[in-house]
Amino acid sequence: MREALKIIKTRTKEEKLSNNHNETWRDWKWQVKNTIKNVDDVEKILEIRLDEKKKKQIEQTLEKFPMAVTPYYLSLIDFDNYEKDPIFKQAFPDIRELSISKCDMEDPLNEDKDSPVEGVTHRYPDRVLLHVSNVCAMYCRHCTRKRKVGDISSIPSKSEILKGIDYIRNNKNIRDVLLSGGDPFMLSDEYLEWILDEVSKIKHVEVIRIGTRTPVVLPYRITDKLVNVLKKYDNIWINTHFNHPREITKDSRIALKKLSSIGIPLGNQTVLLADVNDCPGIMKKLVHELVKNKVRPYYLYQCDLSEGLEHFRTNIGIGIEIIESLRGHTSGFAIPTYVIDAPGGGGKIPVMPNYLISWSTNKVVLRNYEGLITTYKFPDNYEHTSCDLKCDKCDLTLDLEKHKKEHTDGVASLLSDHDSSFTIVPKNLDREERNRC
Ligand SMILES: *Cc1c(COP(=O)(O)O)cnc(C)c1O
Numbered sequence: 456m457r458e459a460l461k462i463i464k465t466r467t468k469e470e471k472l473s474n475n476h477n478e479t480w481r482d483w484k485w486q487v488k489n490t491i492k493n494v495d496d497v498e499k500i501l502e503i504r505l506d507e508k509k510k511k512q513i514e515q516t517l518e519k520f521p522m523a524v525t526p527y528y529l530s531l532i533d534f535d536n537y538e539k540d541p542i543f544k545q546a547f548p549d550i551r552e553l554s555i556s557k558c559d560m561e562d563p564l565n566e567d568k569d570s571p572v573e574g575v576t577h578r579y580p581d582r583v584l585l586h587v588s589n590v591c592a593m594y595c596r597h598c599t600r601k602r603k604v605g606d607i608s609s610i611p612s613k614s615e616i617l618k619g620i621d622y623i624r625n626n627k628n629i630r631d632v633l634l635s636g637g638d639p640f641m642l643s644d645e646y647l648e649w650i651l652d653e654v655s656k657i658k659h660v661e662v663i664r665i666g667t668r669t670p671v672v673l674p675y676r677i678t679d680k681l682v683n684v685l686k687k688y689d690n691i692w693i694n695t696h697f698n699h700p701r702e703i704t705k706d707s708r709i710a711l712k713k714l715s716s717i718g719i720p721l722g723n724q725t726v727l728l729a730d731v732n733d734c735p736g737i738m739k740k741l742v743h744e745l746v747k748n749k750v751r752p753y754y755l756y757q758c759d760l761s762e763g764l765e766h767f768r769t770n771i772g773i774g775i776e777i778i779e780s781l782r783g784h785t786s787g788f789a790i791p792t793y794v795i796d797a798p799g800g801g802g803k804i805p806v807m808p809n810y811l812i813s814w815s816t817n818k819v820v821l822r823n824y825e826g827l828i829t830t831y832k833f834p835d836n837y838e839h840t841s842c843d844l845k846c847d848k849c850d851l852t853l854d855l856e857k858h859k860k861e862h863t864d865g866v867a868s869l870l871s872d873h874d875s876s877f878t879i880v881p882k883n884l885d886r887e888e889r890n891r892c
């Protein structure tokens with residue numbers, strides 16, 4: 456807490472006079488009010504002096520991508536070794552953010568294009584993102600939504616949010632709504648409760664997910680009052696965003712425990728970041744710390760092609776090596792799915808080491824994590840019952856009408872017996888063009 460006290464001292468004079476440091480420090484609104492937004496304050500707190508040139512560069516970077524770091528998150532930095540510190544790198548701007556590489560895109564995931572109404576991203580058949588806030592406790596330097604997060608006028612009004620909710624209400628296929636942002640937990644308890652109530656009123660919405668980084672950067676946000684709001688709903692899942700084992704502190708553990716103790720399933724999405732966590736050893740430590748706290752590692756993301764992230768991007772090889780170092784070596788539920796969010800808005804594509812070495816008509820050849828090569832022989836008389844969508848001939852009792860309406864597209868439709876499509880043809884083929892003439 457020594458560093459933390461130092462911050463309190465530098466931040467507010469009133470606090471200096473009060474003896475109540477801890478309570479103040481643990482007040483999330485105090486943390487937000489005292490968020491560090493400029494280089495001078497960082498210099499004071501870390502007791503460092505950047506040289507003039509570097510400082511100018513940082514300030515230039517801030518004009519494009521603002522900085523915001525909670526005193527709590529800043530206090531986790533190893534002050535004596537700050538330049539190499541994984542927490543510092545996620546929080547403090549770098550001039551390299553201004554270099555835009557040829558393949559960088561403003562909106563690599565096409566979130567704007569896949570947006571039928573403002574605030575909704577609808578990419579997959581049965582689930583949508585509902586952007587309820589553009590504010591975050593900390594602006595992660597590696598944020599894929601850098602272009603949006605930090606906008607000043609960016610807590611959407613109730614009428615804006617209602618437009619998104621109407622869209623969901625009118626689309627019966629949507630069974631999973633992800634509250635996203637920014638960070639939904641930056642809203643007040645009352646506002647969040649209003650949103651949750653409105654979404655819950657929609658009968659076909661089966662689950663609500665909340666993506667939040669507050670357990671990492673502002674654990675005091677998980678107050679008893681917030682927990683009491685969340686407790687009202689029995690279909691909420693929460694995903695958080697720990698990137699490094701050092702982010703799992705006593706305070707973040709308390710926050711996670713508050714959430715898990717009311718039965719909310721917790722997941723974690725990690726972004727693979729160069730020089731922060733691109734190491735099998737660090738990742739293994741991270742996933743172990745997560746599962747100790749009842750958080751299931753969900754996704755490991757390849758860093759997106761957003762502008763200003765080139766210096767954070769790794770190659771795919773290190774990601775596969777990380778998964779190789781986990782599968783078999785540790786508990787299966789501690790292993791995230793490594794995904795690349797397809798540039799252009801194709802959604803998440805899982806990638807992993809190859810375990811299937813070869814196959815023939817009656818067996819497959821597989822390898823395990825140790826390098827053991829084995830075979831799995833198919834049964835001699837396996838007869839697959841072809842599905843013609845007539846459940847009266849089958850023991851399965853699906854709601855057939857509903858099932859028929861839920862047209863499966865994509866590669867799954869090529870595999871399905873009752874779908875007559877047998878090819879998926881890319882658009883804009885030269886061949887197509889020629890045939891049309
Ligand atoms: C990630 C994402 C989802 C959720 O995907 P899951 O694989 O179900 O977690 C939904 N919509 C969009 C646009 C996404 O990027």
Ligand code: SF4
Nearest residue numbers: 591594595598637668
């Ligand atoms: S918490 Fe998420 S949305 Fe907010 S800045 Fe970080 S990565 Fe971006």
